[in-house]
Amino acid sequence: MGMHGHLTFLLLSLYAHGTFVRATVLPDLPRVVTLSEDAASGTRVAEVTVSCTNSSSSPNVTLDSVKPNHPFNSIAISSDPTDATTFRAEVTLRAGAELDAHRVNQYTLIVRAACPGEDEVEEQLFVWVRAGHVLHCDTLFASAEGDVVQVLADVAPRTPLYVVLPQPLGGLTFRLQNHNTPLTLTRRGLVLAPENGFDPSKDIQTFRLEIEVMDHYGHNCSGAVRVEVLPSRHPRVTFPEPHRAVTVTEGIGPWDVVTQVHARGDNVRYAILAPVPSTLFTIDEVTGEIRSTRRLEMIHAHLLIRAYNRLHPDDHATVTVNITVQGTDRQAPRCTPAIFVYGSGGSEIPGVRNRVPWHHLGDVDVHRHQH
Incomplete structure (x- = not known):
């Protein structure tokens, strides 16, 4: 085999x-x-x-x-x-x-x-x-409660918070059915934070958007999204004191530092609210230094300064600064020690030597402001 x-x-x-x-x-x-x-x-x-x-x-x-x-x-x-x-x-x-x-x-x-x-x-x-002939929205979005998104109150203005239908989807139209909301719905189906951001001073805020979606065939679906705004975690902008009084001597400036304000908080910037325009003073928006724009004479000026969070302008505080520019010649010059003159009848005593001590003469105002 x-x-x-x-x-x-x-x-x-x-x-x-x-x-x-x-x-x-x-x-x-x-x-x-x-x-x-x-x-x-x-x-x-x-x-x-x-x-x-x-x-x-x-x-x-x-x-x-x-x-x-x-x-x-x-x-x-x-x-x-x-x-x-x-x-x-x-x-x-x-x-x-x-x-x-x-x-x-x-x-x-x-x-x-x-x-x-x-x-x-x-x-x-x-x-x-x-592809079918019926437009489908996401399950959570189309539910009775709607989809939910949580954001912090310090989110930057116009930040995208939610996408109604992910792209790419062509020819879709998005329509906001309720308009009692500060949020924005774009033509691409993006839900954006308000133009000026949320108010960080409030507790939890809730906004509901009811949205209809339609394609170019006329098929549509609808749903809702609820945006819950949680309190921000950054420190509020505050001034340690609401009023300040500053006294300077006339003749200061121009561009000399008169005083400086300082506020607590994040991303702090400064601006003069009043008077507007401010012709005598300017403020550095970053450091808070207040400078004169010209040589100052005797005046009383009142400035209203605003400090704010650069990323969230609604977070702000104000302080009043009173600036007094005083003169330097309010008192007559004074000698130390005082000088006394005695008459001698025009005759000099033989054998006696007259001594004249040294004396200091000064302007009291200038001396005071130098210290």
């Missing part, structure tokens, strides 16, 4: 003793099926034939995906009434599944099947998702 004969005899012997293992067959796969994104929950996506050698029990069939979070149920198995060795594996759409052809237009599913006592087989099922 040659080598070919030995192999044939061995195979026949194995088959005769029941040790030959046949693989399960999936004759319908691989294949491509089409599913509309409008499909309802429970829709049958595909029915796959599973062929076994014997009909002792149902095969074990599992469904996996190349990408996780696929929207399909576990496979349901049923027998074929016309053939005891053939079974039907049904793939259906999971409850609550949301199909969006713009996000995912194809799912690659892996079907694995194994009949009792047989080898497992693996094949692929391609599900192509086509």
Whole structure:
């Protein structure tokens, strides 16, 4: 008996003793099926034939995906009434599944099947998702309560807070159905913080936006988003004292530092609120230094200074600065010690030497301001 004969005899012997293992067959796969994104929950996506050698029990069939979070149920198995060795594996759409052809237009599913006592087989099922005729909004957005987003009160003005429908989606129109809100809805479906930001002095604020979305076919959906504004965590802008009084000597300036104000807080900037325009004084918006713009004479000036958070202008405080410019010649010069003159009758006493002490003469005003 040659080598070919030995192999044939061995195979026949194995088959005769029941040790030959046949693989399960999936004759319908691989294949491509089409599913509309409008499909309802429970829709049958595909029915796959599973062929076994014997009909002792149902095969074990599992469904996996190349990408996780696929929207399909576990496979349901049923027998074929016309053939005891053939079974039907049904793939259906999971409850609550949301199909969006713009996000995912194809799912690659892996079907694995194994009949009792047989080898497992693996094949692929391609599900192509086509655009439907119904516009779908996201589940949370379309719910009765609406979607919820939380932000801090110190968020910068016009910061994007929410996206109604993720892009790319062309030809969509977004319309705000209620207008009692400081928030802005853009043509691209972005919800923005107010033009001037939120009021950081308030407690939790809540704003609800009801929005309708429509495509260029006239299909629409609607929903709501609730924006909860939480108290800001940065320190408020404050002045340690609401009033300041400063006295300087006339002749100061121009561009000399008269005084400086300082406020507590973040991103603090300074500005003169009154008088406007300020012709005698200017303020450095960063340091708070107040300088004269010209040589000052005797005046009384009142400045109202505002400090504010550069990122949140609604967070601000004010201080009043009273500036007194006084003269330097209010008192006559004084000598120290005082000089006394005595008459001697015009005759000098022989042998006596007259001594004249040194004296200091000064302007009291100048001396006082130098100290």
